[in-house]
Amino acid sequence: MKRIAVLTSGGDSPGMNAAIRAVVRKANFHGVEVMGVYHGYEGFIxxxxxxxxxxxxxxxIQRGGTKLFSSRCPQFKEDEYQLQGIKKMKEAGVEGLVVIGGDGSYRGALELTKKGFPSVGVPGTIDNDIPGTEYTIGFDTALNTVVESIDKIRDTATSHENSFIVEVMGRDAGDIALWAGLAAGAESILIPEEEYDIDDIISRIQHGIARDKKHSIIIVAEGVMAGNELAKILKEKADITTRVSVLGHIQRGGSPSARDRVLAGLFGAKAVEVLLEGRSGRAVGIKNHQVYDYDLEEAFSNKHKADLSLYTLSKELSI
Incomplete structure (x- = not known):
């Protein structure tokens, strides 16, 4: 290959820029040009x-977000627009594509591969919900943002002797809530992967009050319910008044952590290697500290699993 392209798609995540940089510089090192595609699959079309x-x-490398911008492009699901994009790429001399994004982005890359256009997926999402890799680009930074926010909320909770509910992102995955809750010492954590017991949450709050604890922190993943909905349930069921903080898109922003920058460099470089070796329909990931590549189909045939041992530990440590 003499020329490849790179795009970012779906929700942005800290470290995407570092991954773009890695793709460009790794490719240039091997004498390959890189075209940057703007606005995701919309720009591809x-x-x-x-x-x-x-x-x-x-x-x-230190900037959050993505210099190539991003967007969601529902029309890319149609063959007509996929073929239109492939035609545009070939006219520009582009022979392969690196797609940085989440599962929706991966589906697009898989469709392009099936149509004969070599594509490789790089996991870029704060949700950490891509099967086949233990960590995704942006998760570590988002996690640290959430933990820092919870630490500040706890200061207020302690000062006013209140219980706080903190709603975090993650779509249908509970990794952000789980890891942040454990790191910040939350009294209760609600994640999509485990059924929650409202009576247990109430009991934990009441147990804390009985031992003269004046505040509690409850972390709820958006895939379970909204923070305000949980607050309403606690009020109606046990007359427990809580304050609610919805962290929202602050979790996606900020300068990427050192870990995310390194991960982005490793993933971006690996994706280029895969294309230059003449392989496509692959995704890059990390397992047991080793970067590797695997069939894109596996990202859809398998389901992301949260580390429930952390969930158990958090309950044991928050007594």
């Missing part, structure tokens, strides 16, 4: 791209 050289990706 319309051929919105420009050549990225070494200088164009300088000074972006």
């Amino acid at each position: 319309d051929g919105k791209m420009e050549l990225l050289d070494l200088g164009s990706v300088g000074g972006i």
